[in-house]
Amino acid sequence: MRSIAILNQKGGVGKTTTAVNTVAALARSGHRVLLIDLDPQCHATLHLGLELIDGDRSVYELLTSDVPIADVARSVDDNLIVIPASLDLVGAELELAETADRETALARVLSTYQQSFDFCIVDCAPSLGLLTINALAAVNEVIIPLQPHFLALQGLGRLLETVTLVRGVLNPPLHISGIVLCMYESGTRLAQEVHRDVTEFIAAAGPDDPWRNARVFSTVIRRNIKLAECPSFGQSVLDYAPSSNGAIDYLALAQELAGDPAPQESVTAAAAQPVEDVAPSNPADFAPDATPEPASPVERPVES
Numbered sequence: 001m002r003s004i005a006i007l008n009q010k011g012g013v014g015k016t017t018t019a020v021n022t023v024a025a026l027a028r029s030g031h032r033v034l035l036i037d038l039d040p041q042c043h044a045t046l047h048l049g050l051e052l053i054d055g056d057r058s059v060y061e062l063l064t065s066d067v068p069i070a071d072v073a074r075s076v077d078d079n080l081i082v083i084p085a086s087l088d089l090v091g092a093e094l095e096l097a098e099t100a101d102r103e104t105a106l107a108r109v110l111s112t113y114q115q116s117f118d119f120c121i122v123d124c125a126p127s128l129g130l131l132t133i134n135a136l137a138a139v140n141e142v143i144i145p146l147q148p149h150f151l152a153l154q155g156l157g158r159l160l161e162t163v164t165l166v167r168g169v170l171n172p173p174l175h176i177s178g179i180v181l182c183m184y185e186s187g188t189r190l191a192q193e194v195h196r197d198v199t200e201f202i203a204a205a206g207p208d209d210p211w212r213n214a215r216v217f218s219t220v221i222r223r224n225i226k227l228a229e230c231p232s233f234g235q236s237v238l239d240y241a242p243s244s245n246g247a248i249d250y251l252a253l254a255q256e257l258a259g260d261p262a263p264q265e266s267v268t269a270a271a272a273q274p275v276e277d278v279a280p281s282n283p284a285d286f287a288p289d290a291t292p293e294p295a296s297p298v299e300r301p302v303e304s
């Protein structure tokens with residue numbers, strides 16, 4: 001499973017829009033996808049039309065008590081399972097702070113489900129607090145959405161420092177795999193300048209920097225009103241406006257991310273791809289990975 005946190009501690013840069021529409025596009029092209037809403041604002045949960053009522057479990061219970069994913073997960077679409085957030089998540093940071101696995105609660109949960117999904121995407125809160133540290137300790141990759149304006153790179157230093165720290169202390173495979181430019185105004189000089197600055201910044205990375213092999217996705221997400229409208233309808237842009245630029249851009253981003261071949265035709269071709277290994281549509285069907293058999297001791301040739 002590839003596990004990816006969508007992270008930028010600034011709000012309003014396109015994290016949730018990217019998380020929701022990228023998972024929808026990945027699922028449509030046949031990948032088994034898990035989306036985790038790790039933001040107490042619950043934007044991804046609401047964007048996908050999920051409403052939690054009193055007594056419904058959410059990512060909060062997953063982190064703070066021993067409930068299985070199946071009790072929390074919701075099936076949103078073929079191949080797409082969502083772990084919703086609730087307002088309780090505000091309290092989770094405080095509760096977690098008291099526990100021994102305060103930074104690794106999410107990693108503990110995810111480690112048992114590596115075989116169930118091809119992708120796990122975590123929509124992070126606009127902060128570098130304990131919930132975000134949990135995301136960074138649990139995933140292998142970080143994708144940073146940036147909005148190309150003149151302060152786009154401001155704050156990036158702290159984000160990169162945090163990733164470097166978590167990698168050093170908790171999660172050595174962690175790296176920044178990509179930067180995606182969102183709300184891109186095609187044809188403006190500023191957008192092109194930010195694109196160039198980010199590319200130069202990555203090229204100057206040192207050998208041990210976790211952003212050393214990051215790419216600036218060649219797909220940019222253009223500003224598109226359908227992307228701003230679709231959350232009110234509880235739908236991804238692929239369902240709400242399948243022929244919009246927003247849908248086209250997120251399908252292209254998902255393909256670039258997954259390394260899939262480009263489709264002949266955008267939405268329909270991707271949707272028509274054969275799906276061999278479908279995620280169970282009923283979340284209760286999820287079982288943790290079987291405990292691996294202990295490896296048999298390597299047989300050594302008898303020395304003569």
Ligand SMILES: Nc1ncnc2c1ncn2[C@@H]1O[C@H](COP(=O)(O)OP(=O)(O)O)[C@@H](O)[C@H]1O
Binds near residue numbers: 011017126221229
């Ligand atoms: N490419 C885009 N074009 C138009 N509106 C967008 C685009 N991307 C995001 N938005 C809107 O901008 C706002 C902030 O985006 P969001 O994804 O919620 O950011 P974040 O999760 O980083 O806070 C939302 O209202 C969203 O609908």
Ligand SMILES: [Mg+2]
Binds near residue numbers: 015016017039043124
């Ligand atoms: Mg958000």
